[in-house]
Amino acid sequence: MDPHIQGQEYAQLRAFVAVAQLASFSRAAEQLGISPSALSQTIRLLEERLGVRLLNRTTRSVAPTPAGGALLARLAPAMGEIAAAVGAVGRFRSAAAGTVRLHSSRLASAVFVEPMLASFHAAYPDIVLDLTIDDAVVDMVAGGYDAAIRPGEVIEKDLIAVRIGPDHRQLAAASPAYLAAHGAPEAPADLHQHHCLRWRWSGRATPYNWEFYKDGAWFEVAVDGPLIVNERSAMLRAAIDGLGIGFFTSLELAGPVSEGRLTPLLEAWTHPYPGYAICYPRQRQMAPALRAFIDALRAFADQ
Numbered sequence: 001m002d003p004h005i006q007g008q009e010y011a012q013l014r015a016f017v018a019v020a021q022l023a024s025f026s027r028a029a030e031q032l033g034i035s036p037s038a039l040s041q042t043i044r045l046l047e048e049r050l051g052v053r054l055l056n057r058t059t060r061s062v063a064p065t066p067a068g069g070a071l072l073a074r075l076a077p078a079m080g081e082i083a084a085a086v087g088a089v090g091r092f093r094s095a096a097a098g099t100v101r102l103h104s105s106r107l108a109s110a111v112f113v114e115p116m117l118a119s120f121h122a123a124y125p126d127i128v129l130d131l132t133i134d135d136a137v138v139d140m141v142a143g144g145y146d147a148a149i150r151p152g153e154v155i156e157k158d159l160i161a162v163r164i165g166p167d168h169r170q171l172a173a174a175s176p177a178y179l180a181a182h183g184a185p186e187a188p189a190d191l192h193q194h195h196c197l198r199w200r201w202s203g204r205a206t207p208y209n210w211e212f213y214k215d216g217a218w219f220e221v222a223v224d225g226p227l228i229v230n231e232r233s234a235m236l237r238a239a240i241d242g243l244g245i246g247f248f249t250s251l252e253l254a255g256p257v258s259e260g261r262l263t264p265l266l267e268a269w270t271h272p273y274p275g276y277a278i279c280y281p282r283q284r285q286m287a288p289a290l291r292a293f294i295d296a297l298r299a300f301a302d303q
Helices: 009-022 025-032 036-050 066-094 106-123 176-182 188-193 232-240 250-258 288-301
Strands: 055-057 062-064 098-104 127-133 147-151 159-163 170-174 197-199 210-214 217-221 227-229 246-249 263-265 276-281
Touching: 009 025, 009 036, 009 055, 009 062, 009 066, 025 036, 062 066, 098 106, 098 288, 106 127, 106 147, 106 232, 106 250, 106 276, 106 288, 127 288, 147 288, 170 210, 170 250, 188 210, 188 217, 197 232, 197 246, 227 232, 232 246, 232 250, 246 250, 250 263, 276 288
Parallel strands: 098 127, 098 147, 197 227
Antiparallel strands: 055 062, 147 276, 159 276, 170 246, 170 263, 210 217
């Protein structure tokens, strides 16, 4: 802040501009929402602080002195710029405009975000979506993200989460060709006799252990096989091509299973788990652009 402008001094300068431009204490007081006597006192304090008379007053008129005219010439445009800047910020409060920085897992982006991009832009042309697609679980605040789309089980408790889809299941699956050559496992323990295709989170060194559910309890199986990837689409393609058994969400399997390219396995050992949600930090007021995106995403997911 300018060391020469402190506290109520901005109000004094604003009062001076109003009186000088309207050439009337009464009209300026009405515009500012204060009494004429309070306005007169404000101008007197400004003149005392600056050590120079700014306004010539008569019973019929008010006009700037030479010093006041010089101050008005510099001050009026600056006050106009300040008002315009405040007005521009205020429009963000009511208009869906600006940039939404979103972090999304690859699968969530492919299923929920990418298919709605064109329709969302058509509905909100003043919103820019800055989308990062990555399976890593990032610190949203440190990364500068407004929101993230994640599986329900990896959402921190201090974030607000809005569900955008149903519960999912994770299923082992293989191609008909692989099963014809190697047979199908009848229990999770049988996976140790098979070629398994493994996936790991971005930024993590070890593959994800496959999770199964039976008799009210979850348990993990550390499988082995010829492939480890951090890109789930590569694992899906390898399974379709017969390289081995993969472990997928029900979202990923819907198409390949309906087309006969993959066969679900060990379905008796599956259990629903929380589906995807868009999450964001707690905030006193949500930006209209973010609210518009969340509403549009939920509407698309509910179709």
